[in-house]
Amino acid sequence: MQQYYMPVKIVRGRDCVAKSAPVFASFGKKALIVTGKSSAKNGALADVSAALFANGQQAAVYDKIPPNPTVACVREGGALARAFGAEFIVAVGGGSPMDAAKAIAMLARQDADDLFSYRPTDDVLPMLHIPTTAGTGSEVTPYAILTNDEKQTKTSISHPAFFPKVAFLDGKYMRGLPQSTAAYTAIDAMSHAMEGMLSVRAGAVTDALAAESLRLLHAELPALTAGAYTDADRDALLLAATLAGMVIANTGTSPVHSMGYSLTYFHGAPHGRANGLLLPAFFEVCAQKAPERTAEILRAAGFSSSAALADALAPLLGEREKIGDEALRAYAGKASVNKNIKNCSVFFGEEDLFRVLKNSVGV
């Protein structure tokens, strides 16, 4: 059986937040706005505040979400939501604030002694998500990816109630984005669409969405490489990221993500860059094990081979880490027990994973 579920209402267009004050009004009197230190400075927080103010709603702002959000920060946010009596959450930012907001919306209503083993119920505050980067797709997924210090990795917690109610897409919030963030997040989106197509849960709907996402992303490669963006580029990148999010919400991701988490946890590689470092070598192995589907995915992304994909990504990734075999073996081991392995239509054993890591960031 195949399933497709995407309950998030997607609202797109210039100034869509400002124009949607009645939507905000429908969720209650008190909002907790969850954002990061810099995420809030692109105009999105001002637009949200204006909409809430126009409605006579009250808001508290929790702006302490760091990149790769921690359990401590979502607990603090959850406690604030309770103390304030928040009835809904507005998440503003990239993947970190958007993911953290989901855990906060849950912790506002449920106690969870161990976040990573806890099984959430439906009792989660409703959320409205406003992405200010074009990568994660968190605005349309039920996933919250948090730093798991005990297991020294990033761990995804998920529940259908983690789907935001509304996602507002307005490329204008990306105007001040640093080039590295713009490029890495776009690679993350590309990675989602390509990995989603390789999932055992891929289907006609997710394939159609992934293909459209990849078409948009390929058309943006010149802008991404030049680091020069028009508002039309930003809108296209944001749409592509959301489409790719709609894909992984249904398909999950692949071993690329499993391996990438180690590059982020141990080497500080930003998430999208970590995926980009691994993607070409990963699809090189896929091309050997499942040549037809791999060719189909590469073609959808506009590439004739995994080498062509590597050539396109190389200028965006900067200098590669050089990591020794011992560490890479440990990362391959970690990745081999991640649930993403079973989710992939191509089997990746520990040796395959090591090979991908070695070819991507080996000494």
Add this chain to the structure above:
Amino acid sequence: MQQYYMPVKIVRGRDCVAKSAPVFASFGKKALIVTGKSSAKNGALADVSAALFANGQQAAVYDKIPPNPTVACVREGGALARAFGAEFIVAVGGGSPMDAAKAIAMLARQDADDLFSYRPTDDVLPMLHIPTTAGTGSEVTPYAILTNDEKQTKTSISHPAFFPKVAFLDGKYMRGLPQSTAAYTAIDAMSHAMEGMLSVRAGAVTDALAAESLRLLHAELPALTAGAYTDADRDALLLAATLAGMVIANTGTSPVHSMGYSLTYFHGAPHGRANGLLLPAFFEVCAQKAPERTAEILRAAGFSSSAALADALAPLLGEREKIGDEALRAYAGKASVNKNIKNCSVFFGEEDLFRVLKNSVGV
């Protein structure tokens, strides 16, 4: 601003109803099954009954939905749902039972003196839809189209609460479908995808879904023309119809539907056939008024021109009605005040509508 919203969970695959007993269990103790006289005889009703029985749930069956459902039948169904104490509705059949089920789910909870002017609230019984034809897409739309005798047409009532909770797609229920029904419903799906692309509300998501629907439908033209289907054909047609339903749930339909309602109301033309009679002449006018977008839509459907579309549909439509100018002028007048006119990115005035009708079914 552009919106996309599709809250229906789509479950696909052979025997997906039988395998989903726990899904049915989650909606309550008592189900009203809404179906038509023949819709229930394809195995779907048996599968639903078995699933409900396995759960220890009770069910009443209302199987009096006629083609082009009437206000009287949905009132009767609503009264039965109340008397039985139904907590949820299972709709089994083509567009008529699936549309009627939505009105029944509403009337089970709300009094509505005049169905066509009433504004429903959210208080609607949850619904699970099982399409047994591949055309209407009702399983993923918030629309219920009922016969409106006062205005001598068919009128769509809609509300976000009319979205079914779950749609189960299993092509095996189409095995006994008469060829005319198979062909006309497929044309309906094609019409939805093409009309949706022409909507002022079309966007990247609906375009991607429409293109995939049209690709599947074009590949099924030989089977449709031969009237010979494998289960793979049935699954593909059903998926195409659902994808097209996901499109019109967001875009609405076009003047083709507005005009088609008269061919159905006054001449008994089945809905899909009515659309098919009009589609080529409609896109011929579109090609003059909006050549680029029209070419894009025809290309997505696999046709080089509206004439090629006409050639493909002709063998499926049978002998055309020959209707006099006076009647066609009246139908053009009726269609010109339908809300679908404003929904179309190409303007169709009364003269345009008359021209399409005349070229399609004129004497």
